[in-house]
Amino acid sequence: MPLSAYFVSKLLNLPSHYAAGLILVGCCPGGTASNIVTYIARGNVALSVLMTAASTIAAVVMTPFLTAKLAGQYVAVDAAGLFMSTLQVVLLPVLAGAFLNQYFKSLVKIVSPLMPPIAVATVAVLCGKAIAQSSSAILMSGQQAVLAVVLLHTSGFFFGYVLSRTLGIDVSSSRTISIEVGMQNSVLGVVLATQHFGDPLTAVPCAVSSVCHSIFGSALAGIWRRSIPSKTEDLHLEQNEAENEDN
Template sequence: MSKTEEGRSAAIIIYAFPTFILLGAIIAFIFPEPFIPLTNYINIFLTIIMFTMGLTLTVPDFQMVLKRPLPILIGVVAQFVIMPFLAIVVAKMFNLNPALAVGLLMLGSVPGGTSSNVIAFLARGDVALSVTMTSVSTIVSPIMTPFLMLMLAGTETAVDGGGMAWTLVQTVLLPVIIGLVLRVFLNKWIDKILPILPYLSILGIGGVVFGAVAANAERLVSVGLIVFVAVIVHNVLGYVVGYLTGRVFKFPEAANRTMAIEIGTQSAGLASGMAGRFFTPEAALPGAVAALVHNITGAVYVGLVRNRPLTKASRKKESVAVSS
């Protein structure tokens, strides 16, 4: 696939994704009954999402950790510090009820979203850094996500940390590892189906989101606007603080753009599925809304930065690994 075709394909994905989620969510809201049974298959949908992600990974993606440890370490740590902290701040700012607050915290505590890699590509960010940050944050999520929820969810909210960790191992870690192993041994065959993998992931996210919307149709009438605003503020702040984090450490501009994307964009489908399973149906709403919002803001971000010239220093450094 040529660079032009790759860019066109990526653009289709990033713009088609929110359109599909929005239309499906509207239909599920108006006619919830046919979609409510989807909530019984959340684990299957999450497995599909993570398995397709694993199939897109390669061993060099993880070797990048050894070549560029500093930006990857800072990026992953920042993601698991900044986004949960911002979730707490935003929940208090908008006085969210406990269910929505814990759902927003779950959104801030899950790993980076797979769409972040596409956004980084279109925004002329550091794509290799983006893929590696997403991979590393996903691999450590069975430890970090339950830990953050246990520490930050509050005494009024019971958290099954062990059950959450085991579910993440089953639905996140194992599918990603199996996908990666298949990519290693069946690389030529996997390369042929790579173009359709993002669409399978989108269908999996749709299954999670549409079920969550259908199960919460009545609640959305009363809390829908505040959830949208809270998720947008949380997301935009993540972009801003993520970009500034890269600037503080004097990373190249391309890496700064990726830091903003990786820290601000979360695995919304995973957040919605986990919150709905371990807390309440209402807690799944922030993640469901984020599946739409994160891709819209991603498209806006691409429009804002894509044509902005990289500095001379950044252009020189784009092809050179950031050393520690």
């Protein structure tokens, strides 16, 4: 995804602020919504959770590093600042959540039902703010940013699946990898762009991305849900045969 964002920026000759924002999105870890989409798409949910966790932990170092390397030619990138913000936004909440779940389970049970709507509202506010701040500029040149984001996520979903199947990975896991590659933690991109890039337009590709990958992921999940992956079909056949033998 970082390389896809870089090449799309070059292909479309994006302005520096949009290019930096697109590359920042590509360098973000996988989005947590991918786990739900994987479940709906009859993918490998365990693999999805593992990939999201691994990319999230790696993002503390890799997001600032890759953004500085790939976007540094477009705008000045504060790699140290990005590292500290990524640490605060990504790793600390995970550690805090694990701590609370371990030692304050009764409290977690009370607040857990409230968290999904709060999370959705927070995402809406952050992305809406990023777009509202640059509404006039988006109306003038926003189509280019939208096209760039669409190409980025399309390449992620497409190559994630095709390369997985080429390597001989089963259909269920290939669907999972496609979803994990195609769906990014765009909200992290919005936060980092707002805090560390002077031009508010840098956050626009991140905000657009949050809508784009959700639509694409949901559409894929709806299509894939209609067909059971071959591995799952084989498992169902084995279970039916075992039941027939017992009877």
